[in-house]
Amino acid sequence: MPDTSRPLVARSVPAKTLSPPATVSPELQASMSQMAAASARAGAASAWVPGTPAEWKAIIAHLDSQVLATLPFVASLFPHTMVRREIAGVTIREITPARLDPAKENLLLVHFHGGGYALNGGEASAIEAVIAAHHCGLRVISVDYRMPPDHPFPAAVEDAVTVWRALTAERPSSAMGAFGTSAGGGLMLAMTLKLRELGLPLPAALGAGTPWTDLTGSSDSYQVNAGVDGVFTSFDGFAAGMAALYAGDAPLSHPLVSPVHADFKGFPPTLFITGTRDILISDTVRTYRSMKRSGVTVQLEVHEAMSHAEYIYAFASPESAEAFGDLARFFDAHLAG
Amino acid sequence: MPDTSRPLVARSVPAKTLSPPATVSPELQASMSQMAAASARAGAASAWVPGTPAEWKAIIAHLDSQVLATLPFVASLFPHTMVRREIAGVTIREITPARLDPAKENLLLVHFHGGGYALNGGEASAIEAVIAAHHCGLRVISVDYRMPPDHPFPAAVEDAVTVWRALTAERPSSAMGAFGTSAGGGLMLAMTLKLRELGLPLPAALGAGTPWTDLTGSSDSYQVNAGVDGVFTSFDGFAAGMAALYAGDAPLSHPLVSPVHADFKGFPPTLFITGTRDILISDTVRTYRSMKRSGVTVQLEVHEAMSHAEYIYAFASPESAEAFGDLARFFDAHLAG
Numbered sequence: 001m002p003d004t005s006r007p008l009v010a011r012s013v014p015a016k017t018l019s020p021p022a023t024v025s026p027e028l029q030a031s032m033s034q035m036a037a038a039s040a041r042a043g044a045a046s047a048w049v050p051g052t053p054a055e056w057k058a059i060i061a062h063l064d065s066q067v068l069a070t071l072p073f074v075a076s077l078f079p080h081t082m083v084r085r086e087i088a089g090v091t092i093r094e095i096t097p098a099r100l101d102p103a104k105e106n107l108l109l110v111h112f113h114g115g116g117y118a119l120n121g122g123e124a125s126a127i128e129a130v131i132a133a134h135h136c137g138l139r140v141i142s143v144d145y146r147m148p149p150d151h152p153f154p155a156a157v158e159d160a161v162t163v164w165r166a167l168t169a170e171r172p173s174s175a176m177g178a179f180g181t182s183a184g185g186g187l188m189l190a191m192t193l194k195l196r197e198l199g200l201p202l203p204a205a206l207g208a209g210t211p212w213t214d215l216t217g218s219s220d221s222y223q224v225n226a227g228v229d230g231v232f233t234s235f236d237g238f239a240a241g242m243a244a245l246y247a248g249d250a251p252l253s254h255p256l257v258s259p260v261h262a263d264f265k266g267f268p269p270t271l272f273i274t275g276t277r278d279i280l281i282s283d284t285v286r287t288y289r290s291m292k293r294s295g296v297t298v299q300l301e302v303h304e305a306m307s308h309a310e311y312i313y314a315f316a317s318p319e320s321a322e323a324f325g326d327l328a329r330f331f332d333a334h335l336a337g
Numbered sequence: 338m339p340d341t342s343r344p345l346v347a348r349s350v351p352a353k354t355l356s357p358p359a360t361v362s363p364e365l366q367a368s369m370s371q372m373a374a375a376s377a378r379a380g381a382a383s384a385w386v387p388g389t390p391a392e393w394k395a396i397i398a399h400l401d402s403q404v405l406a407t408l409p410f411v412a413s414l415f416p417h418t419m420v421r422r423e424i425a426g427v428t429i430r431e432i433t434p435a436r437l438d439p440a441k442e443n444l445l446l447v448h449f450h451g452g453g454y455a456l457n458g459g460e461a462s463a464i465e466a467v468i469a470a471h472h473c474g475l476r477v478i479s480v481d482y483r484m485p486p487d488h489p490f491p492a493a494v495e496d497a498v499t500v501w502r503a504l505t506a507e508r509p510s511s512a513m514g515a516f517g518t519s520a521g522g523g524l525m526l527a528m529t530l531k532l533r534e535l536g537l538p539l540p541a542a543l544g545a546g547t548p549w550t551d552l553t554g555s556s557d558s559y560q561v562n563a564g565v566d567g568v569f570t571s572f573d574g575f576a577a578g579m580a581a582l583y584a585g586d587a588p589l590s591h592p593l594v595s596p597v598h599a600d601f602k603g604f605p606p607t608l609f610i611t612g613t614r615d616i617l618i619s620d621t622v623r624t625y626r627s628m629k630r631s632g633v634t635v636q637l638e639v640h641e642a643m644s645h646a647e648y649i650y651a652f653a654s655p656e657s658a659e660a661f662g663d664l665a666r667f668f669d670a671h672l673a674g
Contacts (some may be wrong), residue, residue, distance in 0.1 A: 303622065
C-alpha cells in the first residue's frame, strides 16, 4: 500500500529520438516530419517570450502570416463561400460550404478559433471553420473575438456571449452547436459557463477539440509531451506568456480562464478530440472526466500519434477527415432543426 | 502541403524528470512515486531477457510472488468468496463478491488476467477479477489459461473458447460479459474473434483494459511512453521476449496474437480504458478506432497521468474506483439477465 506521507519520487526518462510511426497515414507521417524539421530549425527560439505589446504584435503578425499562406490550398480542398460581417458589433465570418446539406439548412454551428488567445485573428481565424463546414455539410459562423495585447480577458468571453445571444434570437438553440480547438475550445467552454450563469439558452452540443482548459500549466502532459508534440511543443516560454497575456488581471486559475476548474453540471453533450502526442491530452482528459462525473453526456476520441490540433494542420490526411467526421456525426445526433 | 516522398524527419526529445502531478489523487501520486523508486532500483535489469525455459520459469515465479504478496490487502478491501474448479478441463476461479447485487444474480462476467501471456498464472490470476466483482456487484469467473514456456499460442485462446463455450450452455450469452487488462484484454479479443469464426454466441459486452493488441511493437506509444510508464516501462527487452515466447511458431502479426490487425465487424459493444502515461495507449486507441470504423459501439476512457493497468495496482485510489465504475455501468447498460 503506497504511503501518501512520503516525499514523492520522480521518474528519469532518457533523451529520445521519435520517428513518425508506420501506424499513421503517409500524409500524417509527412506532416509530423515537417513539424519535426521546423522544431529543429526553431531550436531555442520557441522559448522566447515577447516583453512589450509591440513585440507581441510583431510576432503575432509573423505567425499569422504563416497560417494565411495555407488559405488557398484549404479553399481548394474545401470549397465554400465566406461573408465577413458584424453581429452586435463583433466581427464574424459566415461560411457556407459548397456541399451544404439541404436537409440541414436550419442548423448552424458557431466556431471559435484557436491560437492561445493571441494568434489567428482576422483572416486566419476561419480555417478550422471552413474544414468543419465541409465535413459537416453545415453553415458555420466563426467568431473573430477580441484578443490581447489590446483586449485581454474577459473581452473574448464577452464577444462570444454577445454573438451567441444574438444568434439565439433568430433560431432555436436546439438547432445550434458550438465548437473550437485549443484556446477556441477553452473559450467555447467559458462562453457556455457564462451562458448558464446568465440563464441564456445553451448550445445543443459542443465540440471541444483538445481544449486549452488549464492555463496554470499543472496538467501532466505539459511535462510528459513537451518536445513530443510537434505543433504545441512546450508550455514553458511562449505559451505560458500567451496565458499570462490573456489572463491580464484575472488569476490563471479563474474558471472562465482555465475551465478545467469549473463545475460542468447541466452542460450539453460534448465531444472531445485529442491525440496520443498531444501536449493538451491531459487538459482534454481532465475536462472530459470532470464533465462525466457531473453527469454530462460525453464522448472522447483519441488519435494515434497525433499532436495538438494536428487534425487542422494535416487537413488533407485521412485522420483529419476521421476527426471531423466524428464531429459531424456528433452534431447530427444532437442538433435538431 | 506535406511531401510524402521525402525521407521522414525524427524529433529529438531531451531527457526529463517526471514528477507525479498534483492533478491526480494522493493515492495515485504515491503509487506513481513507488513505481518510480522501483524503476530506479531495477535500472538496466528490466532489459534482461531469459534465454531458457528454466530461466523463464524462475523469473515468472519471482514476479508472481510479488503479486501474491498483495492478495491479503486486496481481500480486505474487496471481500469475496473464491472457489477454484475446472470447466471442461480448464482451471477457473469463481469469485462471488460480498456485495453481490441480488438483482444481477443471473449475470456473469468472464475474466482473463494480464501479465504478458507469461505472468500472473495460478493464485495471482484473479486479483483484477476480485476488484471488478466488487465494483460491479457481479459474479466473475476468472480463467487460469495455459501459458508459455510450456504452452505457447494458441493454448490460451483454446482455453478461453473452451470455458466460454461451456458457460454458454448454462445461460444465455446476453447475460454474459467478458473483460481483461493488457494480455488479458488481447486474449479476450482473440477469443471473441475465434467465437465469431466458429459461429458461437459472443459476449454481450467487452471490457478491454489497455489491451495488448500489437505484439509487433509498432505502436507509437512504445517509443513515446518508454520510461514514462511506471508499470510497463519498456517494450524492448523483457516484454518483447514475452511476446516472442507467447507467439511461438506463429507470426507476431497473426490477428489472434496481435488483434489490432483483425477485422472487428460484428463485435459486441466494447469499453476501452487507458491512461495518458500508458505505454499501450496506442494499442488501445488503434483498436478502438478500428472497431469504430467497423461500426461497433465503442467507448473510450482515458485517465490523467495513469500508467499501464495502474487502476489494478493502485486499487485503493479513487481513479481505480472510477475506472471500475465505468466498467460496471457499461455492463449494466449492455447485459440482460
